[in-house]
Amino acid sequence: MEIKLEHVTKKIKGVPVLQDVTKTFTGGCIYGLSGKNGCGKTMLMRTMAGLIYPTSGAVKINGKTLGKDISFPPSMGLLIENPAFLRGYTGLENLEILAKVQGGVPQDEIRATLEQVGLDPDDKRKYYKYSLGMRQRLGIAAAIMGKPDIILLDEPINAIDAEGVSVIRDAIRALMDDERIIIIACHDKEEMEYMADTVLHMSEGRLEEEA
Amino acid sequence: MKEVITTEMKKAFRSKGFLVAALSGVLLAVIQTIWAYQNIYQVNMKERNHILGLPVTDEHYGSWFQTYIMQGWIGCEYYSSFNQFLFLALPLFAVLPYSISLFSEWKSGYAMQMLVRRGRKQYIISKAAAIFISGGCAAALPLLVSLLLSACYLPAIGIDPISMQNVVGNSMMWSALFFEKPVLYAISYTGIVFLYGGIYAEIPLLCVGWMENRFGTLIFPMLLHCMLFYGVYNLFPEFAAYNPAMFVNPSQLVFGITFRGIVSVTVAILAVEGLLLWLSNRRRDFL
Numbered sequence: 001m002e003i004k005l006e007h008v009t010k011k012i013k014g015v016p017v018l019q020d021v022t023k024t025f026t027g028g029c030i031y032g033l034s035g036k037n038g039c040g041k042t043m044l045m046r047t048m049a050g051l052i053y054p055t056s057g058a059v060k061i062n063g064k065t066l067g068k069d070i071s072f073p074p075s076m077g078l079l080i081e082n083p084a085f086l087r088g089y090t091g092l093e094n095l096e097i098l099a100k101v102q103g104g105v106p107q108d109e110i111r112a113t114l115e116q117v118g119l120d121p122d123d124k125r126k127y128y129k130y131s132l133g134m135r136q137r138l139g140i141a142a143a144i145m146g147k148p149d150i151i152l153l154d155e156p157i158n159a160i161d162a163e164g165v166s167v168i169r170d171a172i173r174a175l176m177d178d179e180r181i182i183i184i185a186c187h188d189k190e191e192m193e194y195m196a197d198t199v200l201h202m203s204e205g206r207l208e209e210e211a
Numbered sequence: 212m213k214e215v216i217t218t219e220m221k222k223a224f225r226s227k228g229f230l231v232a233a234l235s236g237v238l239l240a241v242i243q244t245i246w247a248y249q250n251i252y253q254v255n256m257k258e259r260n261h262i263l264g265l266p267v268t269d270e271h272y273g274s275w276f277q278t279y280i281m282q283g284w285i286g287c288e289y290y291s292s293f294n295q296f297l298f299l300a301l302p303l304f305a306v307l308p309y310s311i312s313l314f315s316e317w318k319s320g321y322a323m324q325m326l327v328r329r330g331r332k333q334y335i336i337s338k339a340a341a342i343f344i345s346g347g348c349a350a351a352l353p354l355l356v357s358l359l360l361s362a363c364y365l366p367a368i369g370i371d372p373i374s375m376q377n378v379v380g381n382s383m384m385w386s387a388l389f390f391e392k393p394v395l396y397a398i399s400y401t402g403i404v405f406l407y408g409g410i411y412a413e414i415p416l417l418c419v420g421w422m423e424n425r426f427g428t429l430i431f432p433m434l435l436h437c438m439l440f441y442g443v444y445n446l447f448p449e450f451a452a453y454n455p456a457m458f459v460n461p462s463q464l465v466f467g468i469t470f471r472g473i474v475s476v477t478v479a480i481l482a483v484e485g486l487l488l489w490l491s492n493r494r495r496d497f498l
Contacts, residue, residue: 012496046496049323049327050327051323051326051327051496052496053496071330071331071332072326072327072330073327076327077327078323078327080320080323081320082320083320084316084319084320084321084323084324085321085324086222086321088225088227097218097222098324098325098328100214100217100218101214101215101218101325101328101329102328102329103214142324
């Protein structure tokens with residue numbers, strides 16, 4: 001698995017949010033994206049996910065250009081900004097709907113994924129009754145369900161308590177293999193260094209340095 | 212594709228909006244039936260009993276006409292204001308179930324989950340299908356319920372044209388059906404209402420990306436309908452037979468409505484909706 005960014009620039013209403021980003025992400029590594037608020041971490045993730053189109057440059061997934069050859073990476077899980085689910089459904093029902101759309105994620109695996117992030121699959125509460133932390137956990141569960149080849153997590157430990165952070169960290173680590181690319185954006189530098197194998201720094205839309 | 216469509220259908224028919232639209236429609240049909248029973252059927256029966264009490268030689272003897280199913284059906288019952296209300300509020304019934312869903316899912320970020328799993332095309336097409344069918348059902352439901360309720364106390368026979376109690380004249384569209392097989396007329400016209408319920412329900416879907424306000428998006432089809440009903444009709448009365456706000460009513464409010472005309476206008480509207488749907492979702496950033 002490979003994600004290749006070639007001179008990616010994105011302007012929104014004339015304002016550059018990504019500037020000439022060139023980088024290759026390869027499988028078998030957890031990448032961390034750090035940087036101040038508004039530096040372009042989320043935009044970079046959206047671009048890699050195929051959710052926004054670069055003004056210039058290209059994003060290639062295994063050699064195929066996003067927006068030309070393919071619309072979205074074929075196997076991807078993502079959590080970008082706040083998780084959003086159907087309010088009138090339970091966590092399990094929400095994941096079942098996504099699993100059905102995704103195609104072929106067995107029920108056992110859905111339940112196991114919920115347990116992996118510290119949620120009870122038999123919890124009958126509807127999503128709108130979930131706390132902020134529970135919503136975040138469900139968002140992570142949706143992103144890692146079915147073990148996709150690319151996982152993009154934007155601020156995954158937001159609103160999660162200390163105990164929960166270690167649960168999430170373990171869940172993410174457990175997914176690591178030679179093929180999978182995991183990219184995590186996090187403002188907590190310490191946590192980032194703990195979770196990621198390679199930390200990349202972003203500033204004013206540029207991918208600046210590699211630590 | 213099938214999975215996405217069934218998922219969207221389930222979401223549409225399980226939505227609170229559909230429940231509200233369906234209950235409102237059923238309630239309207241029930242109230243209208245009670246009104247029709249009391250003010251049409253019972254009055255007519257009273258008249259019948261009065262006539263039966265007259266001597267056979269009385270000049271009024273025999274001038275009574277049977278009430279029949281179309282006089283109780285909300286689609287053609289024109290003694291009360293229920294018909295006008297239903298057909299004026301038709302876009303509201305249609306948009307309530309699911310029309311706003313893409314707008315909401317786009318705003319909340321849920322659409323992202325669907326897009327990356329199934330792609331833009333499949334997601335939008337499934338959404339459009341679910342919106343169309345749920346909107347159409349919500350619009351057609353009051354007519355079907357009213358037909359069933361009317362059938363409980365009124366005979367499904369054709370009306371005697373001499374009685375002059377028919378809203379559809381004998382030179383109008385499907386008049387043969389109206390006079391001879393009224394239930395088939397009602398069901399066929401409910402099909403047209405279903406189609407236009409679907410068409411109105413699609414309008415908010417086309418507004419995603421152009422309109423920012425949720426309420427505005429929801430109310431827009433209603434405004435468009437009012438514009439057609441009052442504005443366009445008064446400005447261009449010669450085209451009234453091709454005005455959807457006019458021909459969608461089974462009472463056939465204007466002369467000259469033809470099935471061919473309805474098909475032509477419907478095909479044109481569906482083509483425009485399809486084009487707008489494609490344009491509004493072609494290459495839009497998910498910000």
